[in-house]
Amino acid sequence: MSASRDEFGFAPDYDSPVPYMQRTRDYYTAIGYTTAYRWAHYTEAPFQPLKKPLSQSRVTIITTAAPYDPDKGDQGPGAAYNGGAKFYQVYDGDTAKQHDLRISHIGYDRKHTSATDNGTWFPLPQLLKASAAGRIGEVAPRFFGAPTNRSHRVTLDTDAPEILARAVADKVDVAVLVPNCPVCHQTTALVARHLEANGIPTVIMGCAKDIIEHAAVPRFLFSDFPLGNSAGKPHDVASQAQTLELALKLLETASGPQTTMQSPLRWSEDASWKLDYNNVAQLSPDELARRRAEFDKQKEIARGNRAA
Secondary structure: OOOOHHHHOOOOOOOOOOOHHHHHHHHHHHOOOOOOOOOOOOOOOOOOOOOOOHHHOEEEEEEOOEEOOHHHOOOOOOOOOOHHHOOOOOEEEEOOOOOOEEOOOOOOOOOOOOOOOHHHOOOHHHHHHHHHOOOOOEEOOEEEEOOOOOOHHHHHHHHHHHHHHHHHHOOOOEEEEEOOOHHHHHHHHHHHHHHHHOOOOEEEEEOOHHHHHHHOOOEEEEOOOOOOOOOOOOOOHHHHHHHHHHHHHHHHHOOOOOEEEEOOOOOOOOHHHHHOOOOHHHOOHHHHHHHHHHHHHHHHHHHHHHHO
């Protein structure tokens, strides 16, 4: 005799981590790009144990968010994808100051989150609180911006070494990396691997489990939230504090590489949001054509910005 899932209390089949790599491949095929993107894939990862307790450690943040620039078009909450707001070189910022970092330049989940609270992608306020409470020794003098680059070579040969050099100059003991879009997750995975291979322990706080684990990273805190919320829920300071604390615990407790911890927090009781992101089964031919035209337009903008 067969029994329904409900009799066992099973979750719906779609209530599992979103398959971002496959969704991305299918999406770009559907809008006319037939060469499949090759996601970074490793089967082993470097690993550095903490060299001193976190209460004595200098901690930095590595983000894929961009500094707000009023000359670069709409970057506000709910803004459409804005390729003009992208950055192409590593940048840094003074952690003693407030920063307006935004994510309009990347593919976060625009349907299910509105990008109204940068505490969900830039956990500097929570890290400063952790320092004040003695949970960590201190916040490093600078945080670092990692360009969201589809080129593995540029990330591996240029951006990751540049971030390492700046972190070493700041005597960083630990790095917390916070991606947003699918490619952001790959970028931070490659940067984390490079830092660990050169002596700096890391933890990634992210939402794209398949991409991070495909790239094989040292430590990963997985929050099963829509993209753009790797550091916690918007306007929910308690969830942001809990998310950072879980990442810090993972730094302390991971016994080896490729350790994933899943946050117990849920985005909502209704998990149907997982069905929407770049799901070609839910997009009409007209919508796919519109998106192809918009993608081509953004590519031209990006090409011009790189050349500038």
